[in-house]
Amino acid sequence: MNWHKILGTTPGEGMQPKEVFSYSIAGLGQNMIFVMVSSFLMLYYTDAVGLLPGAVAMIMLGTRLFDAFNDPIMGSIVDRTRSRWGKLRPYLLFSPLPIAIFTVICFTTLPGADYTARLIYAIVTYNIWAILYTILDVPYWGLSTAMTSDTHKRATMLTIARLACTLGGGLITLTVPIIVGFIQSRTTGGMLLEEIPLEQQEAVRAAIGSDLRVAFPWIAAVVAALALPPIFAAFVGTRERYYSDAPPLSLLDNFKLLFKNEPLMLIVLSGILGSLKGMFLTGGIYFAKYNLGDSGYFTLITLSVAPGGLLASLLTPMLSRKFGKRDLFIYSHLAGAAVLLAMYFVGWRSAFGLWFNLAGLIIVGIPLGFANILTYAMIADTVDYLEWKSGVRAEGICFAMQTFISKVGTALSSFAIMLTLSIVGFVENVAAPPLVQDGIYFANVFLAAVSMLACTIPLFFYRFTEKEQARAVAVTAARRGIKAERGYDQTV
Numbered sequence: 277m278n279w280h281k282i283l284g285t286t287p288g289e290g291m292q293p294k295e296v297f298s299y300s301i302a303g304l305g306q307n308m309i310f311v312m313v314s315s316f317l318m319l320y321y322t323d324a325v326g327l328l329p330g331a332v333a334m335i336m337l338g339t340r341l342f343d344a345f346n347d348p349i350m351g352s353i354v355d356r357t358r359s360r361w362g363k364l365r366p367y368l369l370f371s372p373l374p375i376a377i378f379t380v381i382c383f384t385t386l387p388g389a390d391y392t393a394r395l396i397y398a399i400v401t402y403n404i405w406a407i408l409y410t411i412l413d414v415p416y417w418g419l420s421t422a423m424t425s426d427t428h429k430r431a432t433m434l435t436i437a438r439l440a441c442t443l444g445g446g447l448i449t450l451t452v453p454i455i456v457g458f459i460q461s462r463t464t465g466g467m468l469l470e471e472i473p474l475e476q477q478e479a480v481r482a483a484i485g486s487d488l489r490v491a492f493p494w495i496a497a498v499v500a501a502l503a504l505p506p507i508f509a510a511f512v513g514t515r516e517r518y519y520s521d522a523p524p525l526s527l528l529d530n531f532k533l534l535f536k537n538e539p540l541m542l543i544v545l546s547g548i549l550g551s552l553k554g555m556f557l558t559g560g561i562y563f564a565k566y567n568l569g570d571s572g573y574f575t576l577i578t579l580s581v582a583p584g585g586l587l588a589s590l591l592t593p594m595l596s597r598k599f600g601k602r603d604l605f606i607y608s609h610l611a612g613a614a615v616l617l618a619m620y621f622v623g624w625r626s627a628f629g630l631w632f633n634l635a636g637l638i639i640v641g642i643p644l645g646f647a648n649i650l651t652y653a654m655i656a657d658t659v660d661y662l663e664w665k666s667g668v669r670a671e672g673i674c675f676a677m678q679t680f681i682s683k684v685g686t687a688l689s690s691f692a693i694m695l696t697l698s699i700v701g702f703v704e705n706v707a708a709p710p711l712v713q714d715g716i717y718f719a720n721v722f723l724a725a726v727s728m729l730a731c732t733i734p735l736f737f738y739r740f741t742e743k744e745q746a747r748a749v750a751v752t753a754a755r756r757g758i759k760a761e762r763g764y765d766q767t768v
């Protein structure tokens with residue numbers, strides 16, 4: 277197979293196919309860990325540790341917002357880094373192992389401790405994990421701009437990387453709910469939660485929590501062990517070749533650069549407004565367990581989103597060339613919002629409603645698939661914009677805003693589902709009354725629709741088109757001359 281033709285690369289010149297695949301496979305491992313924590317730590321806290329939804333809401337919101345505002349700091353540190361491996365790749369060598377260790381620690385608690393001690397332990401361990409993950413996440417995504425300056429090659433590489441991320445996350449969202457569902461079924465003797473007599477529910481609730489406390493650390497350990505080798509591939513198999521020799525700026529000056537990057541600020545605002553558009557994935561495990569009666573149905577929810585997301589991911593390079601990244605994002609999200617609103621008003625309590633929702637999720641996967649790639653590609657373009665306007669190439673601080681968006685999104689979506697559960701009177705591991713079920717559905721679908729609609733608004737003001745990006749690259753390359761093609765020493 278002629279990978280150079282498929283990837284748009286040139287033999288012996290610039291970025292090579294090996295680098296594309298090394299970079300992409302790292303995304304698989306990274307997203308396995310991220311999805312394990314972002315999708316199942318809430319369930320572990322409420323159903324295994326016994327933390328109240330309101331407390332979990334505050335943990336998720338506080339930790340992720342604290343971590344999100346760490347991202348620009350980490351981006352500035354990256355931009356000031358100079359080493360024989362480059363300024364991005366060193367972090368891909370030293371950060372994965374500590375992240376793996378703390379992924380397992382997050383899914384543990386203090387045996388026999390009181391509620392306050394368990395709560396403090398959760399806060400401390402989750403915050404440490406979040407800081408360690410930032411040290412990996414910011415340089416990993418910034419690396420794409422240091423490998424090539426061609427926006428179309430970057431879009432193709434990011435398409436493959438995001439597909440690998442989807443595969444890694446998919447492996448977790450497919451298998452973990454099945455394991456959790458098996459544990460619940462074994463503990464209840466195969467009965468649904470609502471079928472258990474009221475006088476037995478307290479004992480069953482405690483038994484399920486105990487079994488989950490034993491199982492989750494082992495699940496996390498397996499995920500971490502499988503994720504480590506792929507993550508290291510990004511360090512071993514890539515090269516930084518497109519960079520600036522300018523002296524590093526101070527932290528304050530780096531922050532000032534952000535506000536000079538107008539296209540980036542619009543993308544950030546869009547990302548924040550779109551924080552809840554994937555709520556049916558964030559809160560889907562609760563819908564599966566408490567509305568449908570089996571955690572294993574979460575696998576079906578994630579599978580239903582996958583076909584549309586996969587199709588969109590594969591078509592993104594072609595369609596973005598034809599329509600432009602901005603327009604493809606906007607109009608796909610407007611369509612997705614309309615579908616989510618239709619799903620909400622049809623409801624889920626009838627057989628028709630369930631099938632309608634299932635079909636709707638397949639369609640809604642399409643804008644999510646586009647966004648998975650377009651957001652990264654557009655932020656990569658804004659690195660070129662900033663260098664064009666200011667003369668400073670700051671991959672770290674720019675891509676810190678992508679991880680900032682992701683973490684704010686995780687914080688707000690986790691907070692929204694936990695706050696909803698707290699308001700409607702959720703109790704873990706017992707049958708949910710109609711009010712709780714309706715609250716879960718409202719958070720998962722209606723809030724997602726509003727968010728998907730809102731995220732398009734800032735991008736109507738986004739003007740840095742593909743033609744403008746190509747012009748910016750030409751200008752900055754002319755300024756640098758031969759420096760643009762010189763890479764760092766790749767000795768490991």
